[in-house]
Amino acid sequence: MERITFWYGCNVLRHGDIIHSCLDILRALGFDAAPAGGPDHCCGTAKDANQTAAGGMATRTVGRFNAMQRDRVVAWCPSCHIHMLEFMARTNDPRFGMTYFVELLHQHRDKLKPLLTHAVPMRIVVHQHLGFEDRVPVNRVVPELLAMIPGVDVVETPYVAPGFTCASFATLPQALGDIHSNTAAAVQSAGADAVVSIFHQCYRELCGLEAAGVTSAYNYVQLIARSMGLAYEDEYKAWKKAGADAADLIGPERLRKVGIEFYERAILPELRKRPAVRN
Amino acid sequence: MGTEGQAAQSSPADRRELIGARLREFEKSEVARILSACTRCGKCFEVCPMTRYSAAPASDGESVVSGVLAVLRGEQGSPEALGWIAVCTRSGTCVPACPDSVDPRMMMRLARMTALGGRGHAAQIAMKEDPDYFNRIRAFAALQLTDEELKDWT
Numbered sequence: 111m112e113r114i115t116f117w118y119g120c121n122v123l124r125h126g127d128i129i130h131s132c133l134d135i136l137r138a139l140g141f142d143a144a145p146a147g148g149p150d151h152c153c154g155t156a157k158d159a160n161q162t163a164a165g166g167m168a169t170r171t172v173g174r175f176n177a178m179q180r181d182r183v184v185a186w187c188p189s190c191h192i193h194m195l196e197f198m199a200r201t202n203d204p205r206f207g208m209t210y211f212v213e214l215l216h217q218h219r220d221k222l223k224p225l226l227t228h229a230v231p232m233r234i235v236v237h238q239h240l241g242f243e244d245r246v247p248v249n250r251v252v253p254e255l256l257a258m259i260p261g262v263d264v265v266e267t268p269y270v271a272p273g274f275t276c277a278s279f280a281t282l283p284q285a286l287g288d289i290h291s292n293t294a295a296a297v298q299s300a301g302a303d304a305v306v307s308i309f310h311q312c313y314r315e316l317c318g319l320e321a322a323g324v325t326s327a328y329n330y331v332q333l334i335a336r337s338m339g340l341a342y343e344d345e346y347k348a349w350k351k352a353g354a355d356a357a358d359l360i361g362p363e364r365l366r367k368v369g370i371e372f373y374e375r376a377i378l379p380e381l382r383k384r385p386a387v388r389n
Numbered sequence: 390m391g392t393e394g395q396a397a398q399s400s401p402a403d404r405r406e407l408i409g410a411r412l413r414e415f416e417k418s419e420v421a422r423i424l425s426a427c428t429r430c431g432k433c434f435e436v437c438p439m440t441r442y443s444a445a446p447a448s449d450g451e452s453v454v455s456g457v458l459a460v461l462r463g464e465q466g467s468p469e470a471l472g473w474i475a476v477c478t479r480s481g482t483c484v485p486a487c488p489d490s491v492d493p494r495m496m497m498r499l500a501r502m503t504a505l506g507g508r509g510h511a512a513q514i515a516m517k518e519d520p521d522y523f524n525r526i527r528a529f530a531a532l533q534l535t536d537e538e539l540k541d542w543t
Contacts, residue, residue, distance in 0.1 A: 120523075120526045121526060123526050123529045123530040123533060123534070123543075124529045124533070125533070126532075126533030126534055129533075129534075129542075145538075145541075145542040146542065146543075147542065147543060148526065148527070148530055148542070148543030149523040149526055149527060149543075150543060151543075152523075156522065157507070158498075158501055158502045158505050158507050158516075159502070159505035159506055159507045159512070159516050159518075160507050161409055161412060161413055161416065161502060161507045161508055161509075162408055162409040162413070163409070164409065164412060164507070165408060165409020165410065165411065165412030165413065166408040166409050168409075168412060169408070169409075169411075196495070196498075197412060197415070200415055201411040201412045201414075201415045202411065239480075240438070240480040240481060240482060241478070241479045241480045241481045242481075243481070244481055244484060244485075272438040272439055272478060272480045273439070273478030273479060273480050274478055274479040274480070274481075278478035278479060279478060281517065282442055282476060282478070284442060285439065285442045285476070285478075345532075345533065346529075346533075360532060364531070364532050367531045367532070368528040368531050368532060369528075372521075372524070372528060373528070375521070376521040376524065376525050376528065377525065377528060377529075380525075
């Protein structure tokens with residue numbers, strides 16, 4: 111059994127169901143996967159304005175992965191994966207190889223396919239971006255993986271969003287609005303039941319589209335997990351749809367863990383935010 | 390010798406100086422390579438799907454790219470160059486369009502770091518810092534993972 115580090119990243123911690131599903135999938139495929147992520151394993155890509163900090167974070171994280179003594183790090187987050195290849199590995203001394211999660215699933219698709227036993231009747235379009243494709247051909251491979259799920263009908267769409275992921279558009283509201291509107295139009299013109307994201311950064315945005323009543327949204331791993339019979343609850347989407355009432359779903363015990371003041375200041379505005387979609 | 394080996398043999402002050410040193414050196418060498426390779430043809434700008442979102446739209450790719458290279462040299466960039474840098478979201482359409490193998494995506498990433506003040510020069514574009522960024526991630530982790538998972542996975 112190959113021992114790997116599953117580097118899930120930082121912001122995907124909004125989606126515990128995705129992390130848990132990935133681990134179950136990796137283990138079902140025969141990998142001994144040790145998860146690592148969060149700010150203490152940050153790649154530093156968010157620190158463009160402070161390269162000393164970025165460099166320190168990169169060295170810290172590569173050192174931690176070296177200490178785990180596993181031959182391979184399998185990355186979930188596209189930003190972490192590319193930052194490792196472009197900067198971290200070239201300026202540190204990694205003693206491990208890098209693979210992107212989608213690549214691993216595709217390499218092991220013959221083993222994955224028999225595990226997809228539950229039908230997921232759904233006509234979908236895949237939300238795609240231009241920027242990652244030359245590193246890992248996710249726009250080709252993810253639809254192939256989804257098409258293996260009984261009941262899933264993947265409809266091709268000509269719309270491919272600019273950029274790398276939707277996260278890059280946080281400070282570009284006009285461009286993000288165009289992505290939302292074009293995505294909604296693509297779903298409508300395909301007669302699709304749902305839009306499916308490749309990256310968690312986009313899924314966070316697409317949950318806003320579902321909360322606004324524009325379209326149902328999923329991440330591709332959630333559909334694979336459902337077909338495997340895994341039943342993790344998508345709490346982030348439930349909270350996003352509940353908006354101002356999300357605290358009722360989270361419950362007082364968990365709210366106390368993060369602090370009511372912090373929840374209201376730093377989390378609730380994100381859950382209440384809705385995308386602007388032009389008709 | 391790698392960073393880890395160097396750090397083990399140096400004083401605390403030297404170790405502080407070493408933080409990010411190899412990254413900064415790598416970025417310096419990439420900047421030198423890009424400045425040497427780029428012929429300012431402007432093809433990267435012409436194929437970029439984000440230029441229309443710039444606060445200072447331009448039509449002349451050659452002059453915009455010259456402004457980007459000025460930023461990389463630590464000089465003041467033109468409004469058009471800074472506008473383009475600010476809207477770069479790493480679409481990568483520029484990479485195959487470049488006839489000189491510059492890797493314009495890397496050029497724009499380094500220009501962004503420089504313009505934000507991340508490489509030791511004065512900042513030329515503003516970045517809204519989110520003071521809650523990492524604490525928000527920690528909070529979501531606390532909401533989504535068990536105490537044992539938090540201890541072992543993060």
